[in-house]
Amino acid sequence: MPVQNLPPVVASIFSLLAIASLLLTFVMLGSRWLINYLYAFAAESWLIAALSATVGFYGGFPELYLVAVLTVVFRGVLLPYLVWRIIRRQAVDREIHLTLQPASAMIVGAFAVLFALVVAHRAGAQLGLAGTVAVLALTVMLAMKLIGFLMLAIRHEAISQVLGLLVLENGIFLGAQVLVPGMPMLVEIVILFDLLIAVACFGVLVRYLQAAVGTTSSRELTRLVG
Numbered sequence: 001m002p003v004q005n006l007p008p009v010v011a012s013i014f015s016l017l018a019i020a021s022l023l024l025t026f027v028m029l030g031s032r033w034l035i036n037y038l039y040a041f042a043a044e045s046w047l048i049a050a051l052s053a054t055v056g057f058y059g060g061f062p063e064l065y066l067v068a069v070l071t072v073v074f075r076g077v078l079l080p081y082l083v084w085r086i087i088r089r090q091a092v093d094r095e096i097h098l099t100l101q102p103a104s105a106m107i108v109g110a111f112a113v114l115f116a117l118v119v120a121h122r123a124g125a126q127l128g129l130a131g132t133v134a135v136l137a138l139t140v141m142l143a144m145k146l147i148g149f150l151m152l153a154i155r156h157e158a159i160s161q162v163l164g165l166l167v168l169e170n171g172i173f174l175g176a177q178v179l180v181p182g183m184p185m186l187v188e189i190v191i192l193f194d195l196l197i198a199v200a201c202f203g204v205l206v207r208y209l210q211a212a213v214g215t216t217s218s219r220e221l222t223r224l225v226g
Contacts (some may be wrong), residue, residue, distance in 0.1 A: 010034065010058045011133040014178060018133075018140045019100050021048040021174055022113070025167055030102045037163045038080050044170055045075035054179050061126050064177070071173075086159055087185050100154045109147050116142035137178035144171025 024047070027040040049071035056064030100108070120138035124130045148168025152161050 001010060010054075013049065013054055014133045015136050017047050017054065017177070017200075018136055018174060021047045021170070022140045022143055025144050025171075026109060028143025028163065028167060029147055029151065030106045031189050032102060034157065034163075036161055037160065038083055038087070041083075041163055041166055042080040044167075045071060045079075048078060048170060048174050048177070049080065051174065067177075075166075075170070083159065083162060086162075105150065105154060108150060109143075110124055112146035112150065113139070113143040116140075117148060132177060137175050141171045141179075144168065147171075157182075178213075 021044050024040045024044040028037045031037060031040070046193045047175065052071055053068040056062060116139045119142060120135050121130070122219045124132065124135035127134075130134060145168050146162050148166075148171060151164030151167060155161055155164060197220060
């Protein structure tokens with residue numbers, strides 16, 4: 001079912017799930033505690049899984065049911081568990097905000113949402129999708145990508161940067177479920193396994209930082225050693 005022809009009730013469900021996912025991103029942006037980041041990411045992943053199942057049901061894409069299950073298993077359970085193990089082993093429980101305080105970061109995040117809204121509105125007008133849920137999906141996707149980049153830029157704990165990368169990818173995945181619901185299943189599965197590899201690599205980095213410099217902050221990586 002094309003996004004421009006969705007019934008109002010279905011469009012409202014899509015909008016609710018997308019907006020709730022974006023709000024959870026702000027929970028991560030405005031918190032100091034790493035465990036809060038993790039809970040918010042897990043909840044966001046479950047919402048995206050619900051969105052996948054909803055799109056599959058109303059759009060006639062039965063393969064999205066499997067995508068929803070994989071999203072719950074990998075993004076909602078396995079990835080948070082792996083990150084939680086890293087947090088527990090390294091005994092790091094909070095982010096020290098040196099570049100930008102949480103309140104200031106949320107203001108910057110709000111401007112990122114406004115920028116995404118303007119871009120999505122203009123793109124929707126050009127494509128004849130103005131006033132449809134596609135504009136909201138594009139707005140949320142761009143906003144989550146920008147906030148993910150912001151977390152990568154202003155957070156110094158390696159674990160926070162892992163979660164920033166996961167938020168960025170969640171935004172892409174969320175937008176794809178609404179804008180390109182017929183995306184091949186193989187692409188979805190490859191993306192999920194790429195995330196597992198990324199988290200595993202960051203886990204190695206965190207352990208190296210702890211062993212080499214006694215901290216998990218990337219601020220200590222100020223020079224290259226040959």
